[in-house]
Amino acid sequence: MNFAETFQPPAVSPELEALRQEVRGFLGEVRKKGEFDFCNNSWAETFSPEFSRLLGARGWIGYHWPEEYGGRGGSYLATYTINEEMLAVGAPIGAHWIAARQSGPLLMKFGTEEQRQKYLPRIARGESFFAIGMSEPDSGSDLAAVRTRATLQEDGRYILKGRKIWSTGAHKCDHMIVLCRTSPLDTKHRHQGITQFVVDLTLDGISIHPIRSIDGNEHFNEVVFDDVVLEPDALVGTEGGGWNQVTSELGYERSGPERYLSVMPLIEAFAKDSGNSEEQTRTLGRLSARLLTQRAMSLGITSELVAGRSPVFEAALSKDLGTIFEQDAIEIVRAATEGTRSTELSQLLQEAICASPAFTIRGGTTQILRMMISKEVLPR
Ligand SMILES: Cc1cc2nc3c(=O)[nH]c(=O)nc-3n(C[C@H](O)[C@H](O)[C@H](O)COP(=O)(O)OP(=O)(O)OC[C@H]3O[C@@H](n4cnc5c(N)ncnc54)[C@H](O)[C@@H]3O)c2cc1C
Numbered sequence: 481m482n483f484a485e486t487f488q489p490p491a492v493s494p495e496l497e498a499l500r501q502e503v504r505g506f507l508g509e510v511r512k513k514g515e516f517d518f519c520n521n522s523w524a525e526t527f528s529p530e531f532s533r534l535l536g537a538r539g540w541i542g543y544h545w546p547e548e549y550g551g552r553g554g555s556y557l558a559t560y561t562i563n564e565e566m567l568a569v570g571a572p573i574g575a576h577w578i579a580a581r582q583s584g585p586l587l588m589k590f591g592t593e594e595q596r597q598k599y600l601p602r603i604a605r606g607e608s609f610f611a612i613g614m615s616e617p618d619s620g621s622d623l624a625a626v627r628t629r630a631t632l633q634e635d636g637r638y639i640l641k642g643r644k645i646w647s648t649g650a651h652k653c654d655h656m657i658v659l660c661r662t663s664p665l666d667t668k669h670r671h672q673g674i675t676q677f678v679v680d681l682t683l684d685g686i687s688i689h690p691i692r693s694i695d696g697n698e699h700f701n702e703v704v705f706d707d708v709v710l711e712p713d714a715l716v717g718t719e720g721g722g723w724n725q726v727t728s729e730l731g732y733e734r735s736g737p738e739r740y741l742s743v744m745p746l747i748e749a750f751a752k753d754s755g756n757s758e759e760q761t762r763t764l765g766r767l768s769a770r771l772l773t774q775r776a777m778s779l780g781i782t783s784e785l786v787a788g789r790s791p792v793f794e795a796a797l798s799k800d801l802g803t804i805f806e807q808d809a810i811e812i813v814r815a816a817t818e819g820t821r822s823t824e825l826s827q828l829l830q831e832a833i834c835a836s837p838a839f840t841i842r843g844g845t846t847q848i849l850r851m852m853i854s855k856e857v858l859p860r
Pocket residue numbers: 611612613614615616617618619620621622645646647648649700838841842843844845846847848851
């Protein structure tokens with residue numbers, strides 16, 4: 481592959497720059513008022529329907545979606561720009577993040593017209609929030625091993641039974657895209673017989689148990705489906721075609737700005753705190769160089785996605801490097817500020833240290849990503 485070509489960032493138009501300034505101005509005002517919490521890792525750890533509705537009212541969720549589905553018909557790069565500004569200051573975008581990044585686009589691509597009409601405008605208004613139901617206790621990296629089952633009944637409905645784990649935000653979301661088996665595992669064709677459903681989380685037979693993480697907060701959950709009745713219109717795409725559908729989400733899931741900007745509030749506070757010593761300036765310079773390289777790579781992949789290609793390997797590379805950068809940045813800031821930290825910086829550092837082990841696990845572990853990368857770049 482030609483790395484320089486793939487990671488070519490797209491040109492920035494004056495309209496895009498104007499949008500960036502508008503979003504930045506809005507965020508500056510909101511921060512000044514102090515009504516919302518801004519923090520590290522905000523796309524995964526916050527849940528503010530109020531903030532999502534504020535963005536929805538401005539058309540800033542699903543900005544590139546067609547107008548008939550609640551979007552503004554803008555470019556994907558515009559959506560990227562909005563997200564980048566939100567992440568850079570740690571805005572509380574967690575409530576709508578998964579629906580806007582992943583579930584909405586999935587429904588746009590594979591859903592029926594009724595499903596698009598039903599779900600997308602509500603997501604874009606910041607009124608409907610989705611969780612991802614992929615991982616199970618014995619099926620994380622190896623998704624083909626899912627055991628949750630949906631069994632087709634004579635009346636066309638399905639009965640859903642099984643258990644999902646690590647489902648971010650499921651205790652606060654209204655819907656989940658569930659990946660499950662609709663036919664038994666065929667060990668020679670493990671990726672067949674897997675299907676996606678859009679599941680209303682208020683249905684009878686669903687119980688959601690929050691799991692406490694190291695920071696004492698509850699962000700993710702165990703979700704149990706005990707003979708949940710799904711109407712035929714809960715099926716997303718093709719029965720048995722879930723594997724191809726789910727892998728098509730991965731380019732978007734892995735290459736976005738959230739894979740290198742999770743600790744930007746910490747880096748910003750470090751920059752403010754760091755004074756003008758030569759050593760600290762050098763440290764900031766090194767962090768900035770890696771950040772800008774990462775950004776160029778992520779934007780380059782975005783151009784590929786926009787062009788309709790499926791840069792799954794490139795996205796794996798970007799996510800691996802981006803999340804390692806995030807973890808390194810925390811350690812660099814910690815080491816550089818030993819004994820000199822302000823209260824704000826200490827607080828941000830504590831949050832970041834607790835959150836950081838997850839960076840290289842969620843959305844595909846380092847080992848799995850590197851396996852994908854090596855298959856692509858090493859001679860066979
Ligand atoms: C903060 C957070 C949020 C998450 N949110 C969600 C969510 O919303 N929805 C959802 O469905 N899931 C979610 N997950 C789950 C996440 O996708 C899985 O944790 C991840 O895919 C790894 O799966 P696992 O935990 O089962 O680990 P395993 O797959 O059991 O892996 C354990 C270890 O073995 C390594 N390993 C596994 N297979 C191989 C192999 N073939 N070769 C080499 N090494 C291997 C892995 O790299 C890892 O180090 C979340 C996870 C975290 C940490």
